[in-house]
Amino acid sequence: MAPAQRSKHAHTIVILLVAGVALLALVLGLGLGLGLRNRNKDASAASGATSNLSSQLTAQNGSHAFFIRGAAAMAKDPPQTREYNFTISNVRGAPAGVEKDMVVVNNIWPGPTIEVNQHDRVVIRVMNRAQNATAIHWHGLYQRGTPFYDGTHGITQCGIPPGQDLVYNFTLGDFSGTTWWHSHYMTQYTDGVTGAFIVHPTNATVSAPTYDTDSLIQVGDMYHTISDKLLAAFTSPSGIDGTPGDEPVPDTGTINGMGQYGVNGSQVGTCYKLTLAPNATHRLRIINSGSFADVRFSVDGHPLTVVETDGVEVAPYVVEAVQVSVAQRYSVLLTTNNTAGVYWMRAVVQEDMFTYDQPGFNGNALGVLQYTGVDNSTMPDPGLVDNNPGTGKNLTLMDTALLRPASKQHPPKATLTYKITVSFQVTADNGFFAFINSTSWTPLSGSPTLFSHLGADTVGANTFDNSQLILTSPNSEVIDLIIDNLDDGDHPFHLHGYKFWIMGTGDGRYQGQDVDDVVNPLLRDTHLIPSFTWTVLRFVANNPGAWAFHCHISWHMAIGLLVQFYTMPTEAAGLLLPQDMVDQCSTEGASARVR
Ligand SMILES: *[C@@H]1O[C@H](CO)[C@@H](O)[C@H](O)[C@H]1NC(C)=O
Ligand SMILES: *[C@@H]1O[C@H](CO)[C@@H](O)[C@H](O)[C@H]1NC(C)=O
Ligand SMILES: *[C@@H]1O[C@H](CO)[C@@H](O)[C@H](O)[C@H]1NC(C)=O
Ligand SMILES: *[C@@H]1O[C@H](CO)[C@@H](O)[C@H](O)[C@H]1NC(C)=O
Ligand SMILES: *[C@@H]1O[C@H](CO)[C@@H](O)[C@H](O)[C@H]1NC(C)=O
Ligand SMILES: *[C@@H]1O[C@H](CO)[C@@H](O)[C@H](O)[C@H]1NC(C)=O
Ligand SMILES: *[C@@H]1O[C@H](CO)[C@@H](O)[C@H](O)[C@H]1NC(C)=O
Ligand SMILES: *[C@@H]1O[C@H](CO)[C@@H](O)[C@H](O)[C@H]1NC(C)=O
Ligand SMILES: *[C@@H]1O[C@H](CO)[C@@H](O)[C@H](O)[C@H]1NC(C)=O
Ligand SMILES: *[C@@H]1O[C@H](CO)[C@@H](O)[C@H](O)[C@H]1NC(C)=O
Ligand SMILES: *[C@@H]1O[C@H](CO)[C@@H](O)[C@H](O)[C@H]1NC(C)=O
Ligand SMILES: *[C@@H]1O[C@H](CO)[C@@H](O)[C@H](O)[C@H]1NC(C)=O
Ligand SMILES: [Cu+2]
Numbered sequence: 381m382a383p384a385q386r387s388k389h390a391h392t393i394v395i396l397l398v399a400g401v402a403l404l405a406l407v408l409g410l411g412l413g414l415g416l417r418n419r420n421k422d423a424s425a426a427s428g429a430t431s432n433l434s435s436q437l438t439a440q441n442g443s444h445a446f447f448i449r450g451a452a453a454m455a456k457d458p459p460q461t462r463e464y465n466f467t468i469s470n471v472r473g474a475p476a477g478v479e480k481d482m483v484v485v486n487n488i489w490p491g492p493t494i495e496v497n498q499h500d501r502v503v504i505r506v507m508n509r510a511q512n513a514t515a516i517h518w519h520g521l522y523q524r525g526t527p528f529y530d531g532t533h534g535i536t537q538c539g540i541p542p543g544q545d546l547v548y549n550f551t552l553g554d555f556s557g558t559t560w561w562h563s564h565y566m567t568q569y570t571d572g573v574t575g576a577f578i579v580h581p582t583n584a585t586v587s588a589p590t591y592d593t594d595s596l597i598q599v600g601d602m603y604h605t606i607s608d609k610l611l612a613a614f615t616s617p618s619g620i621d622g623t624p625g626d627e628p629v630p631d632t633g634t635i636n637g638m639g640q641y642g643v644n645g646s647q648v649g650t651c652y653k654l655t656l657a658p659n660a661t662h663r664l665r666i667i668n669s670g671s672f673a674d675v676r677f678s679v680d681g682h683p684l685t686v687v688e689t690d691g692v693e694v695a696p697y698v699v700e701a702v703q704v705s706v707a708q709r710y711s712v713l714l715t716t717n718n719t720a721g722v723y724w725m726r727a728v729v730q731e732d733m734f735t736y737d738q739p740g741f742n743g744n745a746l747g748v749l750q751y752t753g754v755d756n757s758t759m760p761d762p763g764l765v766d767n768n769p770g771t772g773k774n775l776t777l778m779d780t781a782l783l784r785p786a787s788k789q790h791p792p793k794a795t796l797t798y799k800i801t802v803s804f805q806v807t808a809d810n811g812f813f814a815f816i817n818s819t820s821w822t823p824l825s826g827s828p829t830l831f832s833h834l835g836a837d838t839v840g841a842n843t844f845d846n847s848q849l850i851l852t853s854p855n856s857e858v859i860d861l862i863i864d865n866l867d868d869g870d871h872p873f874h875l876h877g878y879k880f881w882i883m884g885t886g887d888g889r890y891q892g893q894d895v896d897d898v899v900n901p902l903l904r905d906t907h908l909i910p911s912f913t914w915t916v917l918r919f920v921a922n923n924p925g926a927w928a929f930h931c932h933i934s935w936h937m938a939i940g941l942l943v944q945f946y947t948m949p950t951e952a953a954g955l956l957l958p959q960d961m962v963d964q965c966s967t968e969g970a971s972a973r974v975r
Contacts, residue, residue: 446636446654448495450594450663451580459582461501464494468510468573476632476639476745477648481606482572483510483563489637490598490669491561491575498556498582504548506540513539513968516548517564518577519707520557520691520905522877526550527925528830528957530876533565534823535926535944536830538965546960556581557691558665558709560598567607567671567934574598574669579691587786589687589696591663591713593656599677599704599727599745600670601630602639607671611938617810621736624812625804627672627935629738633729633745641742652747654725658716663687665711668704671934674730674908676703676777679749680723680764684712686778690879690904693786699778703730705872705908707932710778720751724760733869780902788900791881791918794860798841798851799890800943801864802871802909802931813939814931819849820940821930826968829926829944831957836949852946856922859945861929863915864889871936873917874906877927877947880917882907890914906932924951 466485473482475489485491496502508514515538517531529548530536540546556579563573576596581588603610610628613620620628632639632649640649656662664684668675678684678701686697688711702710729743748760803815813820824845829835835842835850843849853859860883865871882902884895895916909915930942946952 446493446596446598446652448493448578448594448596451584454495454497454580455582457497459497459499461503462494462496464492464502464504466492466504466506466516468506468508468514470510473572475634475637475649476602476641477650478604478631478641480604483512483568484572485575489572489574491573493575493596494561494577495580496552496578497580498552501549501551505545506548507545508540508542511542512568513541513565514563514568514573515539515565516561516573517876518548518550518559518561519874520559520709520879521550521555521577522553522923523550523925524553524923525955527877527923527927527952527955528961530925530927531561531564532876532928533828535828535928537828537961538826538831538968539565541964541967544964544967546964552579555579555691557688557693558667558711559691560667560669560707560709562669567611567938569669570603570607570610570671570934576665576667578665585693585787587693589663589693589711589713590661592660593662595654595662595664596636597664597666597677597727598634598636598669599666599675600634600668600706601673601675601729601743602632602634602670603628604631607934611935614935615812615939619812623735624806626735627733627933629734629736629741630670630672630729630743631738631740632742633670633675633727635725635727635745635747638747639742639745642740652725653750654747655750655752656714656716657752658720660716662714662716663711664714665709666702666704667709668706670706670729672706673733673743674703674705676701676728676730677726678702678728679714679725680760681718682714682716682723682749684714686783687711687713689783689902690906692879692903694902695784695786697778697783698776700776702778703780705870705906705932707872707874707906708904708908716751720754722751722754722758722760723749724764725749780908783902784900785903789881789903791883791901792858792920793896794858794918796853796857796921797860797862799862799864801866802941803866814936814941816849816941816943819843819847819943821849821942821944822847822940824848826965828965829946830952831962831965833949833953835926835944835946836953847940848944850926850944850946852949853921854948854950856920856948859919859921860895861917861919862890863909863917865909865911865913865915868911870908870910871931871933871941872906872908873929874932875917875919875927875929875945877923877925877945878919878921879903879905880907880919883916883918885909885913885915887913890916921945921947924948924955926952
């Protein structure tokens with residue numbers, strides 16, 4: 381829900397930044413390897429489990445923490461099991477200079493990067509030392525044979541209760557490319573439970589891009605307030621700003637956990653600095669791990685060649701800026717063929733969906749691309765900070781409709797069609813909820829779909845408990861999912877367990893248009909469905925399990941914008957559930973709805 385109305389804050393930032401730049405340059409020049417988090421000067425430890433992030437947070441190695449080993453180095457590793465320990469806790473942090481409550485993994489944000497080869501086994505021990513329950517979703521991975529490790533609270537598991545652990549243990553199957561992991565428990569990921577997940581292909585295709593370095597660019601909007609409070613305000617009868625349904629507007633944006641914010645006339649925060657060798661080709665893996673807004677990423681003076689979307693290699697497509705919706709990923713190649721120097725890197729939070737002015741909002745997150753050998757204290761021209769892509773004169777924005785898989789796609793004909801509608805409504809009790817048809821999803825406490833087998837026996841579309849709309853298909857059906865977005869907002873929809881082909885889109889409602897003649901449609905796992913449009917997505921439903929299809933905007937999912945597919949339920953029911961997961965359901969209890 382988002383009446384279009386642009387707010388105008390961008391210009392206030394210019395003056396503020398200059399001071400910040402000087403400070404930043406000093407800090408980086410000292411070689412503290414931080415760039416990472418701005419240490420809070422007067423951290424006031426809040427209640428209970430909340431601790432002092434400035435003392436807890438371990439600095440990753442400056443910008444180099446976001447370089448990954450890369451495919452060539454990883455190819456030398458034999459197939460293996462890769463183990464990770466994730467400790468979740470409540471902390472105070474100041475990623476963009478302003479202290480806030482966070483929930484993070486291993487005291488860092490973005491959280492630890494998982495980098496593996498395609499056929500490796502991954503074992504992640506999640507130790508929940510936070511105040512609330514959690515569940516970690518490995519976005520975009522198929523979990524074939526292990527749907528119970530998909531990490532979706534209410535669908536594939538009960539939450540991991542505070543104080544308890546859960547080991548996720550799975551192999552990668554067919555997925556390779558750029559993805560991420562995040563909490564799938566309420567709106568918890570908004571508070572910082574996010575990180576990158578990179579899978580290198582073991583059988584590289586002819587079309588595979590070649591590059592000299594490989595690094596991560598995790599971007600997103602960011603809120604200074606803990607998500608619970610924002611959600612409560614959002615769902616209150618009067619809404620967060622007096623209008624029910626107006627989503628919380630973020631405060632700022634970040635690049636790899638760093639951003640800037642203007643406070644009382646001076647800029648606080650740090651810039652992420654990426655140092656790259658000249659005359660080389662560099663792969664940047666852009667991930668929008670934010671909660672609400674699209675982010676437009678660009679690097680001054682450097683065109684970007686898009687080569688991957690959500691783990692799918694695409695035909696090279698040169699743009700000045702890449703627009704990334706929440707939960708989407710793109711790999712781009714950047715050639716350092718400009719004059720050796722320093723350039724602004726920009727992650728501009730898009731304001732199209734914002735419905736009110738957020739005082740102090742700074743959506744123009746800046747980072748620095750520096751050529752190796754250039755003096756570390758050099759900063760790009762402050763006079764250029766307001767040169768946002770899209771407002772410049774000759775910038776070419778990426779048009780997602782022009783993205784084409786490098787390996788030509790021939791989707792099979794659909795054998796089963798489901799149609800759903802997306803809408804938002806104020807209910808009789810003055811609540812504001814999101815609906816798929818007439819169902820607004822809410823997790824059933826202690827009873828996730830995959831464990832209760834809700835809907836497993838009833839092929840077709842069925843609603844249970846007034847809150848669970850479950851679309852069940854018995855065999856390897858080829859499903860066309862037709863979505864009519866009746867809302868005035870855009871929604872980045874994500875399907876768990878699969879990728880889908882984008883068969884067709886158009887204005888208004890779907891009227892029976894033929895979508896079978898599309899040539900080489902894009903395949904991905906997260907797709908932005910614009911306001912008042914229809915979309916047809918197709919997938920081969922051959923992965924046993926219960927899979928969420930939902931809007932990835934944190935606020936929208938939390939108020940119910942989710943439908944479930946139960947595919948090959950007989951096979952799913954035949955899988956042995958890990959006993960510790962079953963036990964955690966009795967801890968969660970079946971007493972009350974979570975919402
Ligand atoms: C937080 O940690 C820093 C560094 O150890 C310390 O200087 C500061 O006093 C601590 N603040 C609180 C409120 O504990
Ligand atoms: C970080 O730097 C330290 C000290 O220079 C080094 O021992 C460590 O291996 C580095 N870690 C990473 C992830 O690069
Ligand atoms: C994870 O933690 C366990 C228990 O503390 C430890 O034995 C193990 O070595 C750790 N694994 C990794 C990969 O850090
Ligand atoms: C998380 O825990 C805190 C403290 O117990 C509580 O106030 C809050 O409502 C909880 N949030 C959720 C989403 O359960
Ligand atoms: C992970 O699963 C494999 C295959 O079932 C099993 O052999 C291994 O012991 C498991 N590892 C852990 C840590 O549970
Ligand atoms: C590797 O990919 C090629 C081309 O896609 C395919 O023909 C071959 O079977 C694959 N090999 C393996 C071991 O997967
Ligand atoms: C900014 O100014 C306001 C009003 O004077 C004050 O309440 C607030 O504490 C100041 N914030 C900072 C970070 O100095
Ligand atoms: C630099 O490389 C890009 C390809 O990434 C190309 O489009 C551009 O024209 C080159 N610029 C110069 C100055 O050679
Ligand atoms: C890149 O290569 C060109 C041609 O070899 C050379 O003139 C230029 O100085 C190099 N640029 C940098 C930054 O090293
Ligand atoms: C810049 O900083 C890096 C490490 O932070 C250091 O290795 C390098 O020598 C410095 N370069 C210059 C030109 O100061
Ligand atoms: C287009 O971009 C080039 C360099 O990227 C710049 O020199 C030129 O002024 C721009 N043209 C316009 C009309 O903005
Ligand atoms: C949802 O509603 C539409 C329009 O009323 C209807 O055509 C469709 O069959 C419904 N879908 C499901 C899954 O019930
Ligand atoms: Cu949405």
